[in-house]
Amino acid sequence: MKTTSPDRSYGGRSAPERTARRRAALVDVAITAMSESRWRSATVASLCVEAQLNKRYFYESFDDLDALARAVIDDISAEVTEAAVVAYVAALQRPQPEQARLAVDAIIGVLGTDRRKARVLLGGAAGTAAVDARRTDAIEGLTEVLIDHARTIHDVRLEADSLAQTAPAFVIGGTAQAILSWAEGALRVTREQLADDLASLWMTLGTSAAEIARTRLEESSGSSDPV
Numbered sequence: 001m002k003t004t005s006p007d008r009s010y011g012g013r014s015a016p017e018r019t020a021r022r023r024a025a026l027v028d029v030a031i032t033a034m035s036e037s038r039w040r041s042a043t044v045a046s047l048c049v050e051a052q053l054n055k056r057y058f059y060e061s062f063d064d065l066d067a068l069a070r071a072v073i074d075d076i077s078a079e080v081t082e083a084a085v086v087a088y089v090a091a092l093q094r095p096q097p098e099q100a101r102l103a104v105d106a107i108i109g110v111l112g113t114d115r116r117k118a119r120v121l122l123g124g125a126a127g128t129a130a131v132d133a134r135r136t137d138a139i140e141g142l143t144e145v146l147i148d149h150a151r152t153i154h155d156v157r158l159e160a161d162s163l164a165q166t167a168p169a170f171v172i173g174g175t176a177q178a179i180l181s182w183a184e185g186a187l188r189v190t191r192e193q194l195a196d197d198l199a200s201l202w203m204t205l206g207t208s209a210a211e212i213a214r215t216r217l218e219e220s221s222g223s224s225d226p227v
């Protein structure tokens with residue numbers, strides 16, 4: 001009797017490749033549904049129809065709709081982080097303002113040129129509690145990336161000041177709103193101008209926050225000295 005392997009090639013693609021393509025198709029239609037605020041009414045059946053897949057293929061990659069929603073947020077967040085890190089690493093030998101500009105431009109390349117992804121990750125689309133919670137986690141993760149980057153630039157002692165946490169959160173929030181506004185067409189500047197403007201704000205705010213924190217720490221240290 002001839003046996004068949006679950007990993008056999010079909011149509012020139014292996015079983016894992018076909019599974020990955022079906023997963024990508026489901027993630028893509030989910031991004032569209034979430035960006036159009038249709039997620040609350042979405043069903044496994046409706047998404048499979050949009051993806052042109054048999055319903056049984058949904059469960060080879062996801063347990064339920066919440067799992068798919070989490071995958072959407074995670075995939076977009078990972079894409080943004082990877083793009084920014086790759087751009088930053090490639091510019092390590094360049095001046096810090098140029099490093100920041102290239103990192104911001106890479107983020108814009110992911111989110112600003114696909115309005116669906118901007119809406120889903122940056123909060124421009126309504127979602128379920130699970131979607132909103134995952135989005136919050138993703139934004140916090142991006143904030144941590146920026147905090148780690150700040151450690152390489154400013155005195156590590158400045159982490160003792162509250163601005164070490166507040167400033168990155170402020171930067172991420174403002175950057176997210178600016179990119180979302182640009183993706184929606186409300187912010188009428190070129191991509192190059194947007195990257196330059198955001199990078200300039202990143203650098204200016206980072207430097208100012210470090211100076212304020214340094215002053216606070218010096219004053220605090222001075223006030224504790226014996227008279």
